[in-house]
Amino acid sequence: MFFFNTAFAVALAVKSVAAANTAATTLWFDSSNIIPIGNGRLGAQVLGQFPDEVIILNEDHIWSGSINDPNNKNCPGALPQIRDFIWADDLASAQDLVTNSCMATPLGQQEFQTAGNLTLSFPDAQISNLNHTLDLTTAVATTTYEANGVQFTRTAFASHPDNVIVMRFTASSGGMTEFNAGFVTPMDNPTVTASDNILKLNAMGQSKGGLDGSIKFVVQAEVTVSGPTASIAANDGQLSVTGADEAIMVIAIDTNYIRYDDISGDPQGNVDATLSAVRGKSWDDMLDTHLGDYQPLFNRVQISLGTPSSTSFLPTSQRKDLPDGADADQDLFSLYTQFGRYLAISSSRKTEPSNLQGVWNAATDPGWGSKHTLNINQQMNSWLSEPLNIAETLDPLWNMLTEMAERGITTAAEEYNISRGWVGHHNIGIWRDSAPIDGAQWGMWPMAPAWLMQNVWEHWAFDPSLTDWASETAYPLMKSLSQFYLDFLVAAPSDVEPEQYLVTNPSMSPEHTISGNLALSYGSAIDTALIKDLFNHTIGFANLLGVDSDLVDELTTAMGRLMPIRIGSLGQIQEYARDYDANGPFNHVSQLYPLFPGAQIDPRFNSTLADAARVTLQQRGDSSNGWPTAWRANFFARLLDGEKAYYFMQRLLQLYSYDNLWSYNDIWQIDGNFGGANAVAEMILQSHNGEIHLLPAIPSSWEQGSVSGFRARGGFTLDIEWSGGTLTSATITSTSGTAARVRYGDNAIDLTLEKGGSQTLSTADF
Ligand SMILES: *[C@@H]1O[C@H](CO)[C@@H](O)[C@H](O)[C@H]1NC(C)=O
Ligand SMILES: *[C@@H]1O[C@H](CO)[C@@H](O)[C@H](O)[C@H]1NC(C)=O
Ligand SMILES: *[C@@H]1O[C@H](CO)[C@@H](O)[C@H](O)[C@H]1NC(C)=O
Numbered sequence: 001m002f003f004f005n006t007a008f009a010v011a012l013a014v015k016s017v018a019a020a021n022t023a024a025t026t027l028w029f030d031s032s033n034i035i036p037i038g039n040g041r042l043g044a045q046v047l048g049q050f051p052d053e054v055i056i057l058n059e060d061h062i063w064s065g066s067i068n069d070p071n072n073k074n075c076p077g078a079l080p081q082i083r084d085f086i087w088a089d090d091l092a093s094a095q096d097l098v099t100n101s102c103m104a105t106p107l108g109q110q111e112f113q114t115a116g117n118l119t120l121s122f123p124d125a126q127i128s129n130l131n132h133t134l135d136l137t138t139a140v141a142t143t144t145y146e147a148n149g150v151q152f153t154r155t156a157f158a159s160h161p162d163n164v165i166v167m168r169f170t171a172s173s174g175g176m177t178e179f180n181a182g183f184v185t186p187m188d189n190p191t192v193t194a195s196d197n198i199l200k201l202n203a204m205g206q207s208k209g210g211l212d213g214s215i216k217f218v219v220q221a222e223v224t225v226s227g228p229t230a231s232i233a234a235n236d237g238q239l240s241v242t243g244a245d246e247a248i249m250v251i252a253i254d255t256n257y258i259r260y261d262d263i264s265g266d267p268q269g270n271v272d273a274t275l276s277a278v279r280g281k282s283w284d285d286m287l288d289t290h291l292g293d294y295q296p297l298f299n300r301v302q303i304s305l306g307t308p309s310s311t312s313f314l315p316t317s318q319r320k321d322l323p324d325g326a327d328a329d330q331d332l333f334s335l336y337t338q339f340g341r342y343l344a345i346s347s348s349r350k351t352e353p354s355n356l357q358g359v360w361n362a363a364t365d366p367g368w369g370s371k372h373t374l375n376i377n378q379q380m381n382s383w384l385s386e387p388l389n390i391a392e393t394l395d396p397l398w399n400m401l402t403e404m405a406e407r408g409i410t411t412a413a414e415e416y417n418i419s420r421g422w423v424g425h426h427n428i429g430i431w432r433d434s435a436p437i438d439g440a441q442w443g444m445w446p447m448a449p450a451w452l453m454q455n456v457w458e459h460w461a462f463d464p465s466l467t468d469w470a471s472e473t474a475y476p477l478m479k480s481l482s483q484f485y486l487d488f489l490v491a492a493p494s495d496v497e498p499e500q501y502l503v504t505n506p507s508m509s510p511e512h513t514i515s516g517n518l519a520l521s522y523g524s525a526i527d528t529a530l531i532k533d534l535f536n537h538t539i540g541f542a543n544l545l546g547v548d549s550d551l552v553d554e555l556t557t558a559m560g561r562l563m564p565i566r567i568g569s570l571g572q573i574q575e576y577a578r579d580y581d582a583n584g585p586f587n588h589v590s591q592l593y594p595l596f597p598g599a600q601i602d603p604r605f606n607s608t609l610a611d612a613a614r615v616t617l618q619q620r621g622d623s624s625n626g627w628p629t630a631w632r633a634n635f636f637a638r639l640l641d642g643e644k645a646y647y648f649m650q651r652l653l654q655l656y657s658y659d660n661l662w663s664y665n666d667i668w669q670i671d672g673n674f675g676g677a678n679a680v681a682e683m684i685l686q687s688h689n690g691e692i693h694l695l696p697a698i699p700s701s702w703e704q705g706s707v708s709g710f711r712a713r714g715g716f717t718l719d720i721e722w723s724g725g726t727l728t729s730a731t732i733t734s735t736s737g738t739a740a741r742v743r744y745g746d747n748a749i750d751l752t753l754e755k756g757g758s759q760t761l762s763t764a765d766f
């Protein structure tokens, strides 16, 4: 009875912290489904199966291969010829030369791999009332079911401070908790051992592309049982728990990876230290420690987009597929947005940023390598963190970029013969190499780092108190990258461009082709827009910090020579400097980077460009995948078109989400989750180009709602309420900003706030 009471008390504690509207913060299923939990470094997929449960385990440094030098040193010698072919519009010869002279060795990149599975087998029985749930307010996964009149409960969470995954198994009658636990892995050189109460898996990352596996890892589970008849036995690499009232399993995973050039870590020593630090801690203590870390992050933001209806309390898998569309259940969009925040907190803290699959991958050879893809995906993974108030989840990105820049100095020299600055291309992994990979048409794009620098700038824009961070981390990265592009840009010959603009050459518009597989030309719209933003932001930081006035002059001059955005023969935003555009349907809409996530196209200030952006979106089509749909929702939010943004959000949920709301991109890919969450934020609040814009793109379906804790650029948080589609109140609080221009509808007002002060506005103020 003692243990049953403990379980009950925890259940009550968990309930009391839940937001009033559980429909916006609970996922639940009446059958097996993947529930992801993670502490930012460790990931686990809890499947909720019976009698054979599987927990798929990940650690974010378990990758294939080893460090190598991928750079192609023939590239500098070939570049002048490549450029000449492109000026002459001989794109085939240019691309052949890139293929032969510039691509990385090996041509592919290393991949994020699984640790393996914890297998749990329970005594078979007829079960009923399976409920497999995830409470976003606690980040606790719970699976309950009944068998022979006994209620069984499995609970799991991943603790960031304790660095472990914790599971508890209980039953409503004493002595009924029984299972066998083992490990299986597809990874190299596996050994599984069980002794006393410890189950251990040792294995290695695999070899790929001719590079030997070098990551060694240990997964170690420690089980404790309680109750008068409880026992644990170890045999044949399995632990058997019998007759227990309760069993608690604590799982630690570690590797030999310290940083890209240091794999001298001691995985066994690390898991021993981790486990001994929590040994003797009760379940309640571990849960408290976890909640004390997780809830201050998660609870910063509340979102309500409607009154829950009867359908709001259906299993999540059914809510998403309601025949009338989601219209009956608007809080599904709040759930989706909060789930995005949950996934970011769970997959991106302290070590690696979330990759294409977050930190949840069961394979050795996952789709797209489960890498960090840098031509939209990693950036999209990062969008929600600032406006939705979990900026800490970007800390691992800053670390990755700093290390990318270290290795990128060599890439700049060896691939481009550029001796100042650093560069990278369209993918990166834990080895931090970022040479052109996969093939010329995808890989020869040295602009990815410029796009990532936008996230760097935004981090400061949302919190201008970060002057030290700007000086120590952000500005050095941006300055050095700007220097690379100053040397990479070339003046177009006057017979090609009479104005002799400074352009990129070679250049592409990510993953798009001009004809056949030909993708390389000069001066793509995205390249120019990225460089303009980077130079402008580098100037912004230099002025803020009062440094490098010569560089500011150089960048200002170069910015003045960049090509303006062009409108093509079809009325579209032109994708390349030459108007090649066929503009059929395509996932990427890179030429609209200046609309979103950039802000160079803004319908409030230039309708000509905004109209051309609309034409472009129409030509590109609706897409039939997750992240492109999420990007489109953001584009239309920026075009202040709430109905179209909502149309894409509905498509994202209904067509491009798995039952567990994971985003679908032919494979499971997390960017759609993050991009979709950000689109909801953009529909409710925008803050670019000097204005905080309240309810810029609210669809008619979101007639009433309230949000709190949303952040705006300039150093503010906002709580907003509306009803009948009209603003009721907006409270703006300064976190570090003082002056704010706030727009609602056609009017904007200027406010002056004290730091820490706040002001409440209503429709009457506008
Ligand atoms: C690299 O740059 C240096 C200095 O500008 C130049 O002397 C050298 O010829 C260049 N190398 C190649 C392969 O272009
Ligand atoms: C399953 O659990 C969730 C979370 O506690 C709850 O909202 C839902 O109503 C439960 N489902 C059933 C059928 O009891
Ligand atoms: C781990 O479990 C998943 C899901 O059941 C399965 O697809 C995968 O093959 C398992 N891995 C191993 C090594 O058995």
Ligand SMILES: *[C@@H]1O[C@H](CO)[C@@H](O)[C@H](O)[C@H]1NC(C)=O
Pocket: 532, 533, 536, 537, 540, 689, 690
């Ligand atoms: C430069 O950045 C500032 C701050 O974000 C912005 O207000 C300004 O419009 C930008 N200028 C250009 C030319 O993009």
Ligand SMILES: *[C@@H]1O[C@H](CO)[C@@H](O)[C@H](O)[C@H]1NC(C)=O
Pocket: 564, 565, 605, 606, 607, 608, 609
């Ligand atoms: C809007 O953009 C177009 C195309 O770049 C430009 O020609 C026009 O001058 C701009 N209009 C305003 C009002 O800035």
